[in-house]
Amino acid sequence: MIELRQVWKRYGERVVLQPLDLRVRSGETVALVGPNGAGKSTALRILAGTVQASGGSVTREGTIAYLPQRLGVPPATVVGDLAALVAAARNVDGALVRDALSAAGLADRLDTPLGELSGGQRQRVMLALATAGEVGVLLLDEPGISLDVEGAEEVRAAIAAARERGAAVLFASHHLHDVALLADRIVLLVEGRVVAQGSLAELAASAGVPWHASAADPPIERIYRVLVRRSRQLGPARAA
Amino acid sequence: MTAALLRFELAAARKGRTAPLFAAGFALACVTVALAGLSANGALSVQGFARTSISLLQLVLWVVPLLALLTGAAAGAECYELEYVAALPFTRSQIVLTRWAAWLGALGAALCIGLGGAGVVIAVFAGTADAGRYLGLLCFALLLLSACLAVGLAIGVRLRDRGRALAFAVVAWCVLAVGVDLAAIGLLAILPAGTASWPLSFILLLDPIDLARVLGLGLFSADEIAGPTGAALRAVMGGWGASLLLAGLVAWTALPLLFAAGTFRRRDL
Numbered sequence: 001m002i003e004l005r006q007v008w009k010r011y012g013e014r015v016v017l018q019p020l021d022l023r024v025r026s027g028e029t030v031a032l033v034g035p036n037g038a039g040k041s042t043a044l045r046i047l048a049g050t051v052q053a054s055g056g057s058v059t060r061e062g063t064i065a066y067l068p069q070r071l072g073v074p075p076a077t078v079v080g081d082l083a084a085l086v087a088a089a090r091n092v093d094g095a096l097v098r099d100a101l102s103a104a105g106l107a108d109r110l111d112t113p114l115g116e117l118s119g120g121q122r123q124r125v126m127l128a129l130a131t132a133g134e135v136g137v138l139l140l141d142e143p144g145i146s147l148d149v150e151g152a153e154e155v156r157a158a159i160a161a162a163r164e165r166g167a168a169v170l171f172a173s174h175h176l177h178d179v180a181l182l183a184d185r186i187v188l189l190v191e192g193r194v195v196a197q198g199s200l201a202e203l204a205a206s207a208g209v210p211w212h213a214s215a216a217d218p219p220i221e222r223i224y225r226v227l228v229r230r231s232r233q234l235g236p237a238r239a240a
Numbered sequence: 241m242t243a244a245l246l247r248f249e250l251a252a253a254r255k256g257r258t259a260p261l262f263a264a265g266f267a268l269a270c271v272t273v274a275l276a277g278l279s280a281n282g283a284l285s286v287q288g289f290a291r292t293s294i295s296l297l298q299l300v301l302w303v304v305p306l307l308a309l310l311t312g313a314a315a316g317a318e319c320y321e322l323e324y325v326a327a328l329p330f331t332r333s334q335i336v337l338t339r340w341a342a343w344l345g346a347l348g349a350a351l352c353i354g355l356g357g358a359g360v361v362i363a364v365f366a367g368t369a370d371a372g373r374y375l376g377l378l379c380f381a382l383l384l385l386s387a388c389l390a391v392g393l394a395i396g397v398r399l400r401d402r403g404r405a406l407a408f409a410v411v412a413w414c415v416l417a418v419g420v421d422l423a424a425i426g427l428l429a430i431l432p433a434g435t436a437s438w439p440l441s442f443i444l445l446l447d448p449i450d451l452a453r454v455l456g457l458g459l460f461s462a463d464e465i466a467g468p469t470g471a472a473l474r475a476v477m478g479g480w481g482a483s484l485l486l487a488g489l490v491a492w493t494a495l496p497l498l499f500a501a502g503t504f505r506r507r508d509l
Contacts (some may be wrong), residue, residue, distance in 0.1 A: 005277070024474065045323075045508075045509070048323075048326075048327040049327060050323050050326045050327055050509040051508040051509065052506075052508060052509070063329075064327065064329075065327075066324070066327035067324075067326055068323045070323065071321075071324070072321075072322070072323040072324025072325070072327075073321065073322060073323075073324050073325060074318055074321050074322075075254065076252065076256060077257065078251065078252075078257065081247075081248055081252065082248070082324075083252045084245075084247070084248070085244055085248040085325070085328070087246065087331065088244030088245075088330065089241075089245075089328040089329055090328075107457070113257065126324070139327075196298060224501075
């Protein structure tokens with residue numbers, strides 16, 4: 001379980017995240033969506049502990065696995081060395097982590113520096129390491145970035161598997177169809193503040209977009225555009 | 241778990257180019273100095289550990305601080321690239337300290353290879369007299385490496401940007417290698433005769449390179465074999481003792497590391 005209570009963040013004079021309340025329970029998957037600069041990555045980094053909140057309280061329960069948007073280690077880092085570190089940090093057998101890499105088709109890359117892998121391979125390595133072993137909280141920042149169709153499918157499978165194992169999953173994504181497919185709840189951030197949150201059906205109702213859960217292909221992009229446009233028309237003061 | 245992080249950092253330091261290049265270059269320079277010293281009289285069996293060590297000490301005092309400051313600065317700035325590692329259950333202090341320890345291990349091994357190679361040459365051609373003191377020189381070199389790595393790391397963590405950190409490290413090296421000595425000379429010129437001991441001793445504690453220099457010269461009774469400079473330094477340090485100098489070098493490691501760890505703990509990645 002993870003929880004943010006009235007957490008906000010300021011860089012200099014600029015407030016990048018307005019006071020945010022967010023709770024993700026074990027076995028629940030929540031997606032953070034919003035335009036660039038909305039504060040999604042900042043919220044994830046605060047939860048991961050790599051950025052300190054300017055105020056509010058953060059609660060984390062269970063082992064945290066975090067996949068940052070950028071690489072998060074120097075490019076010269078060798079895959080096998082990072083795998084050994086992750087195994088030791090999570091107190092799991094190194095073979096388990098290597099198996100996770102094998103399952104991602106990367107068993108022959110253990111001696112390769114991450115900087116020598118393609119963007120997609122790098123992301124698959126980091127995803128495999130992030131989800132290896134018992135994970136209580138899975139934080140993913142744009143996990144589908146740089147991935148091909150198969151890689152994107154691996155991301156979906158990894159998120160689904162983590163949820164099955166009872167992890168609290170919070171991910172930020174611009175891939176709205178993945179969001180509609182995977183998330184139990186969606187939180188829409190615009191310019192650092194939450195402008196809408198709920199299930200897809202609740203967001204559809206809020207946006208005034210007709211849709212029934214039984215219908216295929218939810219119009220999530222339309223829902224997203226309506227809600228973002230509305231938040232910008234209302235402005236920060238009204239929306240807050 | 242700290243051991244795992246240390247292994248990770250050691251692997252990164254070992255697989256980079258800095259440590260192997262330093263090992264090769266420093267070994268070559270040390271052996272060259274050893275041989276050049278030995279051949280000064282036209283024969284290869286005259287000079288022993290003591291006199292050659294004074295030449296090697298100069299090499300250590302110029303090369304080791306520069307490399308350690310640059311490496312430390314780069315490693316410190318690189319701490320901000322470790323977002324993935326920082327999200328694992330390691331503290332920020334652990335990250336900084338293991339980085340320092342790993343580079344100390346990697347560059348320390350290179351230093352041992354270099355001075356060890358020269359030691360073998362000296363032992364083969366000139367015998368093993370004063371070999372124990374030569375080991376002392378190696379220890380002081382390692383302490384100097386440790387201190388300058390810590391200073392470099394503090395610079396890198398503080399400045400964050402790799403380019404700025406490297407530039408500042410070069411400036412720091414100039415100040416420590418030359419600037420403090422110039423200040424000391426200026427002080428000697430200004431102060432009345434016989435009153436310079438305490439101010440000079442204080443200045444000495446402000447410079448890890450000078451601390452290592454005085455320790456090294458003292459180790460080989462430099463007043464006898466290193467001319468008036470060595471004698472003057474020994475005279476100034478007469479009442480202090482090597483233990484205080486050693487404590488000074490240790491402090492030059494501990495304080496910058498504390499600063500680096502504290503700074504990194506407060507910063508966002």
